[in-house]
Amino acid sequence: MSKLKIALQKNGRLSEKSIKLLEECGIKFPNGGGKLITESTNFPLEILFLRDDDIPQYVEQKVADIGIIGENVFAESLKNINSIEKLGFSACRLSLAVSKDVDYQGLSFFNNKRVATSYPNILSGFFRNNDIHTNIEIISGSVEIAPGIGLSDGICDIVSSGSTLLSNGLKEVVKVMDSQAILVANPDLEVNKQQILEKLLFRIRSVRNAKENKYILLNAPDEKLEKIKKILPGMNSPTILPLAQEGWSSLHSVISEDKFWDVIDELKEAGAQGILVVPIEKMIV
Numbered sequence: 667m668s669k670l671k672i673a674l675q676k677n678g679r680l681s682e683k684s685i686k687l688l689e690e691c692g693i694k695f696p697n698g699g700g701k702l703i704t705e706s707t708n709f710p711l712e713i714l715f716l717r718d719d720d721i722p723q724y725v726e727q728k729v730a731d732i733g734i735i736g737e738n739v740f741a742e743s744l745k746n747i748n749s750i751e752k753l754g755f756s757a758c759r760l761s762l763a764v765s766k767d768v769d770y771q772g773l774s775f776f777n778n779k780r781v782a783t784s785y786p787n788i789l790s791g792f793f794r795n796n797d798i799h800t801n802i803e804i805i806s807g808s809v810e811i812a813p814g815i816g817l818s819d820g821i822c823d824i825v826s827s828g829s830t831l832l833s834n835g836l837k838e839v840v841k842v843m844d845s846q847a848i849l850v851a852n853p854d855l856e857v858n859k860q861q862i863l864e865k866l867l868f869r870i871r872s873v874r875n876a877k878e879n880k881y882i883l884l885n886a887p888d889e890k891l892e893k894i895k896k897i898l899p900g901m902n903s904p905t906i907l908p909l910a911q912e913g914w915s916s917l918h919s920v921i922s923e924d925k926f927w928d929v930i931d932e933l934k935e936a937g938a939q940g941i942l943v944v945p946i947e948k949m950i951v
């Protein structure tokens with residue numbers, strides 16, 4: 667039975683989190699010594715370590731069956747591959763920026779200007795949709811330097827904290843797209859590889875669900891339980907166990923971390939005590 671081949675970024679912003687995701691999925695593999703290809707010892711997966719920009723092409727050509735890249739690289743590549751799952755890490759945005767001294771009034775600023783970017787396909791599409799004519803200067807890295815050295819009037823590049831823009835005297839003026847890490851796949855996988863992919867996806871979703879949810883335990887007098895149950899949007903109905911102290915129960919449920927902070931005061935007001943919130947290792951839904 668052939669193994670599924672996954673391409674990960676060798677070195678960079680996606681590398682560590684991509685490897686961590688596979689490890690959290692219980693997939694073990696030797697990783698070290700600069701090897702560019704390795705095999706899992708407990709899951710039918712081969713792992714290839716590549717430059718992220720090359721991954722779309724390799725997945726299209728089936729050198730790799732699947733890969734982890736940013737949505738920005740997916741959108742730029744225009745390859746015949748599918749985006750099959752958002753992975754929730756390496757969140758950033760692709761934005762237009764200009765010198766902080768520019769009196770920027772709107773997109774028409776860019777008419778007949780030069781914009782430096784490593785994302786010419788995304789950017790030309792964006793300007794076309796907005797009826798702006800620009801000259802795109804394609805450069806492969808350190809894009810933020812371009813206006814300062816007279817290469818362009820603006821740039822379009824990845825922004826996260828904004829500190830690279832700030833330290834290069836630039837300001838963000840328009841967001842072109844949001845991005846996060848995604849799993850991409852060749853659209854035409856053999857049946858057995860598709861089955862391995864389904865197993866991997868099941869594990870990835872379980873890991874992500876677990877991260878977004880918490881297990882909550884609390885104690886309350888029995889007469890308060892109905893009200894507390896209504897406040898807690900659980901997976902199904904909460905588990906209720908009697909405590910040794912008569913007239914009191916312990917209630918267990920699962921809650922999304924965001925919602926927990928919204929309802930904590932309501933829970934206390936409704937009579938909940940000894941509230942514990944604990945992480946979930948895996949969550950199968």
Ligand SMILES: Nc1ncnc2c1ncn2[C@@H]1O[C@H](COP(=O)(O)OP(=O)(O)OP(=O)(O)O)[C@@H](O)[C@H]1O
Nearest residue numbers: 675678679680717718719736739756757758824826
């Ligand atoms: N500052 C950031 N914060 C969050 N995510 C980012 C940031 N910069 C880039 N990313 C995301 O991580 C991906 C990889 O970024 P990185 O800077 O490592 O790429 P690269 O320099 O092109 O690497 P490679 O050498 O593999 O070609 C980007 O395509 C983007 O999706």
Ligand SMILES: O=P(O)(O)OC[C@H]1O[C@H](OP(=O)(O)OP(=O)(O)O)[C@H](O)[C@@H]1O
Nearest residue numbers: 679807808824825826827828829830831
């Ligand atoms: O808004 P910020 O938080 O400053 O992040 C944005 C910067 O991060 C990325 O570069 P990276 O630091 O990965 O270096 P690279 O140029 O080698 O890819 C990106 O190309 C930006 O330059």
Ligand SMILES: [Mg+2]
Nearest residue numbers: 717718719720
């Ligand atoms: Mg790259």
